[in-house]
Amino acid sequence: MNGFTTRSGTVRGGPAGRPGIVALRGIPYAAPPFGAARFRAPRPAAPWAGVRDCTRFGPVAPQSARLPGAPGWTAGDEDVLTLNIWTPGTEGDALPVLVWIHGGAFAYGSSAQPDFDGTALAALGLVVVTLNYRLGFEGFGHVPPPAGGGEPCPNNRGLLDQIAALTWVRDNIAAFGGSARDVTVAGQSAGATSVACLTVMERARGLFRRAVLHSAVNACATVRSAAATTAEVAAAAGTPATHEALLQVPPAVLVAASDTVAARYRDDPGSGPRHYDPVVHGPVAGGDTLPLDPLTAYEAGAGAGVDLLVCHTTEEYWLLDAVGDSVEITTDSGLDAFAADFGLPKTLLDDYRALLPGAPAGEVHLAVHGDLLFAEYSSRLADAHARAGGRTHLARFARRRGGRGQPVRAWHCADVPFAFGTLDRADVHFLIGGEPGTADHALAERMTRAWAGFAATGDPGWPRLRADGEGEVRIWDTDGEGEVRNRDTDGNGEVRNRDTGGGGVPGKRDAFRAPWRKAGLPLMEP
16 A cells, blocks of 8 residues: 555655555655745645655755755755655554654755665664755744844744654654654754754654664854854845845855855864864754753753663764865874864873874874764763663764775764665765675664664663663674673773774773863854
């Protein structure tokens, strides 16, 4: 059966490539967010008559990126708030649901990327949902209030889109064999930070019971910094930074203006943290949509009622270096300047040099930067959630190479094709170092089963962290057995563990947390 009836109308999908699994693509969960709806909270999709063909992905959100295997955005594409479903079930089956939120620096990406195909997870008994949401200025830019009064435009429109999609899932997923009472929301990078935000947003309460965060990024703006970014983007677009003027600027112009602002920071070594990581948009903490950034909210006890599975890779920032998005640092003086720009103490660099004996300055930079933005931040989310009484599981992805391709690091995004079971897609081979081998397929099977188990029962297959934030960590590697490692620390913060990967130093991955315990982790802004 390929037809399903939603509250808006009937949709028809097609076979997903495995027996018994149906894929539906491009189902509207909200109305096009343009015209009178631009910069507003999402509105319900209009109903339709007859049967809507849902065999192709919907348009992607406005962006300049062209990603391998995925469609790009074309000016004039407006019906961008759509979702996709892979289901092995029919109405009444009440299967667990996994909702995926893609990453992309809050500026690019889509649910149509080939590594997000839900077929393998659906074959394990999940109903898989992926979605598009507003990005860049359309989704996260701060829009000043109207000059003459009237309803202001909310911040975090991209997050509100995600909540609208989860609301659609609650209201419609039973028709596809899913259970609205058993929803897990998952994401990677910007998608993981989105999920972390959702776990502490009042508007999302009750829409899901579990969350998966892979490589959450340390990047939430304040209202003040978001307003300053709006002024820069408006100037680059040649328009006043006012509500009325911004409404008149076409989306393509705001995309280009945001890219211009980012490029200026990248080209200016004296511009501070954005020189190294010129992301200009992201969630805005403060106000009624997102009162606090996720880590601060977790530390205050928020989100503890949601089960949490956190994972990061052990060499996150090496991907940014490989694709040319990282500033090249080749000297100790350059490394010192980097630390000063981010407000990091020199002792942190000394500790990393000791953990990476003989490593050149560039590798020390990549290790520190990756932990600052992803690894340590993700780990602290897990720690704070566990200390608040939440059920928390922690994992690290340490697989460096495999198959028959070129060696690659355990870098940002490399874990996603393993968790989705999409290793054989040629478009993801750059991430994993070529065609996968037998050990890679075995690792992917373990990771997909962990996701499926967590989504179904809250148990991914290893013990949760204790209330003090300590406990065991699952190390994902092609070594296979014995992947659960102890990460206990003694009273002095020294690590006693049997970890086997990370930072190029076998046995010392958890040791990279000790410098941050001494230095503290600054909360970053896009």
